[in-house]
Amino acid sequence: MRDAAVAESRPYHHGDLRRALVEAARRILESEGPTALSLRAVAREAGVSPAAPYHHFKDKGELLDAVAHVGWDMLGESMTGAKQRAADLASLMTEIGVSYVQFSQQHPALYRVMYDCSRDKDELPEGMQDNEDSAYCLVRETFRKVAGPDVEIVDIELATIAAWCAAHGLAEMSTFKQFDSLKIALGGEEAFLRGVLGHLGMFQANKPAKV
């Protein structure tokens, strides 16, 4: 099962190269970061020639799309878990938001790929709103449940977008070193996250100071 770069007696035809390439890409992301993620490096990691990927992906972008799709699935699972772990209904969104940002911190390179390849197309990432368990739909349905039936659909949608913007913004900014001292003052990374989210409309389970 372990198909490392040292596959001496690999047959001419790989068998499942498409999947192997996506996994090789993720391995590179985890170990060397996004800047090291070249098509050639992925092919090298998978033990294959630089041209081989083109039989499974139109170009580099399409490979990254596949990697991102895996990431969105992982994030969806992560958020679903947080939703189920939430104690009461009021803290639902907070727990989901925290798990979102924590995922981005545990897989920073993957998270970056997830968004970069969608920004290039000005489209929501494929895999972000595919099925009911997908990340975006999870948030929207949670809002729908919390809000009740008398809230207009437009407002559900706007609230979902607003929550997403806040979480995504925090995900991208929470790694900046300038916030380190503030994190220490608040007692750790998670306290910082909850502190920031607490100042935003839909994450107010723990009543922050009114600003």
Add this chain to the structure above:
Amino acid sequence: MRDAAVAESRPYHHGDLRRALVEAARRILESEGPTALSLRAVAREAGVSPAAPYHHFKDKGELLDAVAHVGWDMLGESMTGAKQRAADLASLMTEIGVSYVQFSQQHPALYRVMYDCSRDKDELPEGMQDNEDSAYCLVRETFRKVAGPDVEIVDIELATIAAWCAAHGLAEMSTFKQFDSLKIALGGEEAFLRGVLGHLGMFQANKPAKV
């Protein structure tokens, strides 16, 4: 051999190449987008050899830093203008937020460079919090003024970060095509922005539906 490809026959020594390179980079960003922004293209645009920039910038990243710095100055001015245009104190943050996102929509390529080169270093962008007129400080000081003297400094800081996350997230997501129909339903781009911001804690000048 004096004839350059460009109209002006410049002397061997340019005189102010550093500034010319930054402006060339911005020109390329506006006309061809971020993917076309290579060091060689910038040098070409400035009518200079590919190695010339290395006498003014350590590497490509340092050139992008300079471009980003200009962008942050522009954004700071934009937000200051919006702050002064705000009618009452309650709508201050909303107007600033709208102007932030609108800037990102008017200069999408520049905005992207502004953040990308800071994400690479896990540091807040240089030029974002340099002086009192800089974008970040503007928001924080506005919060301090609105909140009054009885609110703790930590909460001011958290609110600033929260607002920034929301605005940045919206800036990156507002261009996604999936929101087009919602924008039309709400009556335009700006109504969409105000609708989303209205669902977030500190932008609640126009009382959105409670979700």
Add this chain to the structure above:
DNA sequence: CACCAATCTGAACGACGTCAAGATCAATCT
């Protein structure tokens, strides 16, 4: 078994970031 389509290789092209060596020029020091 023969053939086809899918898969993989090898070599190549242009573009990129970067560097070292040399050319050119402005300013300063005799």
Add this chain to the structure above:
DNA sequence: AGATTGATCTTGACGTCGTTCAGATTGGTG
């Protein structure tokens, strides 16, 4: 003034990248 120095710019090169294409290899189908 003329010589020297240091900054600036060019030329040419290296290795890497994304991508393409002709040819080698293979599994599956008739």
